[in-house]
Amino acid sequence: MSIIQILASCKMQSFRTEIENPVVQKDILELEQKIHEFHNGKLDEEKFRSLRLARGVYGQRQQGVQMIRIKLPYGKVTSKQLHRIADVSDEYSTGRLHITTRQDLQIHYVDLNRTPQLWAELEKDNVTLREACGNTVRNVTASETAGIDINEPFDVSPYADTLFKYFLRNPISQEMGRKFKVSFSASDADTGLSYMHDLGFIAKLQDNKRGFKVMLGGGLGSQPRHADVLFEFLPTDKIIPLMDGVVRVFDRYGERKSRAKARMKFLIKDVGLEGFKALLEEEQEAVPYKTYPIDVASYPKVKIVKVEAPKVSIANTKDFETWKSTNIVPQKQKGYVAIGIKVLLGDFYTDKARLLADLVQNYAAGELRLSLRQNILIPFVKKELVPFFYSELAKLGFVEAGYNKALDITACPGTDTCNLGIASSTGIAQELERIIKAEYPHYISNPDVLIKISGCMNACGQHNMANIGFQGMSVRTKDKLVAPALQVLLGGGNTGNGKGRFADKVVKVPSKRGPEALRLILNDYDTNGKELSFADYYQEKGQMYFYDFLKHLTDVDNLTQEDFIDWGNTERYKKEIGIGECAGVVIDLIATLLFESQEKIKNAEEAFGEEKWAASIYYAYSSMVNTAKAMLTAEKTKVNTHHSIIEDFDQIFVQPGRIELENDFKETVLQIKENEPTKKFAKRYLNNAEVFLSKVEKLRKKELVEA
Incomplete structure (x- = not known):
């Protein structure tokens, strides 16, 4: 029985009770609906790929199954969440969990048709798939030692958490030309690797005021680029407004057709750092918050279990001492250390996951941190409990020495x-x-x-x-x-x-x-x-x-x-490369694009009804640009960036008189940069988008009849 059928049946109330957030419910229902449309031939394969990627559903090398990426902001996972993930993996997958270099967890070999139910199960413990893949703001990463680092000026976790929540489902970052990666580093050691991220934040104190050094435009891939310093010091209440503006610039000017040129680093290379700053300045009126204070006090406090250290006997003291020398991480909280678990290739199984979850729940702080090196860190372990933890971890095969050392590949x-x-x-x-x-x-x-x-x-x-x-x-x-x-x-x-x-x-x-x-x-x-x-x-x-x-x-x-014969294989090597889905870049059919524009109008109307003026405005903006893209696609005109789409539509449709608008299209659509996101402007801008779509649809029908 599908989720749609479940909701339509007598079990509907039970499902809604388990997932209280109506936004999440809507997301899961939409995925279910789109899967049905795809199977029935009503949804273009490339468009469906884009949609499912933004919901953490990624095609595998093996036909007919999916990889599911679970988004865990800054690598934090509670014992309860790990139990939930283990249960889901056993039910829908093979029981193997994979830690990524972006602090996510992945499970493989999942039936596409079961992904909505899988997602619904995860959300019972606030675990999301949303925007784990696709052309979105990906998982916000951070130093796994955040909050315990002996050298950190302050804990970056609340800031990473707030930024994650702000951009989750944010309309400005749903359909960018490429993915966008953000990191937070706890200290100058920069263990969050800010220099290789689209935006990297390094914790700083200046005159006893918290802030961040901000790095912009880094990246790896075939053409790695070292990030530029955007700010030596930016107060913490400015990081959300800054990234809001950066994402808007990237969305409008970033490449969309050539995947190889679509990352932020290429935009910086094209316009230069100063040119990017100028574009960023132009977006400031549209950014809904000039400051965004982050409520650090509301961030969940660590709850440490008070328990006596069980007596254990260590059989091999030499191995124990070696393990302590490589796998114990000093912690700034007196009397506590963190324990690093070296996870070979980031792969472990659900039986171990459950036992590990129970161990940290009963004897530590009930949480784990996944690291950028595909490992696990257990924070808040009492020093006197270290021998006990070693003994228990040994039973799981988790006491291999060399955490974050040369052996840790x-x-x-x-x-x-x-x-x-x-x-x-x-x-x-x-x-x-x-x-x-x-x-x-x-x-x-x-x-x-x-x-x-x-x-x-x-x-x-x-x-x-x-x-x-x-x-x-x-x-x-x-x-x-x-x-x-x-x-x-x-x-x-x-x-x-x-x-x-x-x-x-x-x-x-x-x-x-x-x-x-x-x-x-x-x-x-x-x-x-x-x-x-x-x-x-x-x-x-x-x-x-x-x-x-x-x-x-x-x-x-x-x-x-x-x-x-390649490593780990027995058969002769064949070079087989499939379609990459890391970015989900797609070229859509014209009818599909216009249908999308209608959906974006509906989203704008819903956001307006909820008094989310900035969101309504951006949905309306997206609808207008998407509508123009549809017509330019019909003309076989390049649609590489939003900026070029806006200018080319005027040149090809408005100036020759093929479509009559009250003002130039550029003047109409770029009002978004010139007005604060007020109710009055949101209403006027939404009306402009509705009128524009209506005129374009009439023109499209007319031209199809005459063709």
């Missing part, structure tokens, strides 16, 4: 499940970890060497900001045979306070030679690195030094049969 799912994967990232990661354990045990406690792996250029494994990075590729022999390969990158790293280095591409080697490349690099570092950090060692030696001693591994004239 980050890898995306790669060819296991991702459409864009070119070569295995998980398979090579497992082999490299095995080699470090067996041959380089002194690296288990080394916090300096950071190894990251991605299955393709998109850098979900963040390979191009690592000290040692590997990127999945392929190589072709003279006989045109194709084998899996790895691009070796060296010299990247986070240097703190908004600064970092991106790794250089050094050589491309067949995948099966990846371990030998790592051995050569580590052997040389041990011999010649002296007391230098790996990043400084690389800078001292230079790119060509490493190219020279790795070059022999690039030869593809002597490949064996084994070289044509």
Whole structure:
């Protein structure tokens, strides 16, 4: 029985009681409805992809199943929520949970038709899928040590939480040209990696006033870009208005057709930092809040369980001491520490998840933090409980030493499940970890060497900001045979306070030679690195030094049969790349676009009725631009940005007299930048949008008849 049928039946009251938020109910019902429309051929496949991505439903490499991304702001998950996620994973998936490099959780192999019910189950404990994928503001990430960091000027969690809530379902960030990523760093160590985000915030104090250093326009991918400093210090009550304006600029001027050029970093490159600031200034009238004080006092207080330390006996004290030296994180609260759990490749199962949830509920603060390195941090553990936690975690297989150390390799799912994967990232990661354990045990406690792996250029494994990075590729022999390969990158790293280095591409080697490349690099570092950090060692030696001693591994004239089988596989390698869904960029049919415009008008009317003037205005704006886009698409005119759509519609339709408007389209639609979001303006602007859509629909019918 579908959710629509459930709501129409006698069980309707029960469902509504379990999900009290009517906005969430509407979201889930809409997903259910769109799935039916898609199956019945009433909804274009590309448009449906865009809609489901914005609801955390992502197509897998395997046909007929979906990956579900669960959005967990700044990686915080309570014991109760983890139990809920585990139950849902068992019911709808395979029982495996995957931690991402953006502090989300993913479950795989889900039937599309069951996704609305899955979402409804999660929402019972305030867990959302909304905007976990697609061209939206993605999960807001933060230092996993936020709130306990001994060096933090203040806890950034309440600020990250408020920003997440402000932009969730916000009309200004629902259909951008590409995804938008935000991070918060607890201290100048910049463990939130601000320099590689669209917007990055680093906690600062100035004259005892809280604020943030703000970084703008960073990114990874095939063309990594270091973010610019937008503000050295921005008071906390300005961060929401700032991002509101930044998103508006990105939505209007950002590229929409070419996915490769659609991120914020390319807009900054095109207009320059000063040009972007000028565009940002033009949006200030439209931003609904000039200041947005964040109520830190209302943020949930930590509730620590008071319990006596159970007596335990540690069988192997040497292993225990090694584990303590690498996995215990100091905490600013006296008498407490945090415990880091190294999770191989970010994968663990629901049986362990439940036991872990119970452990922190009964003996800590009832919450966990997922980290950017795909690990788990347990905060607020009493120091006297550490032996007990070690004993209990050992039962779960969660006491492997090397948390956030060289042995702790980050890898995306790669060819296991991702459409864009070119070569295995998980398979090579497992082999490299095995080699470090067996041959380089002194690296288990080394916090300096950071190894990251991605299955393709998109850098979900963040390979191009690592000290040692590997990127999945392929190589072709003279006989045109194709084998899996790895691009070796060296010299990247986070240097703190908004600064970092991106790794250089050094050589491309067949995948099966990846371990030998790592051995050569580590052997040389041990011999010649002296007391230098790996990043400084690389800078001292230079790119060509490493190219020279790795070059022999690039030869593809002597490949064996084994070289044509990728890590973790038994069958011969085939380069198979599907349609990437990371951004959900789509080209829509004209009729679909005009139908969307009608829906946006309805959204504007609903928001107006709820006295949400800013939201109503932006829905009306989106309707007008979308309507213009439909007509320009019919003319085979490029519709790369909102800005170009607005100008081209005037040139092609208004100026030649094909459609009569009271004013130029540009003048009409860009009133949004010139007026405060008041009730009076919202009503007038909505009327303009309704009149415009009506005129365009009449023109479209007329031209179709005459065609």
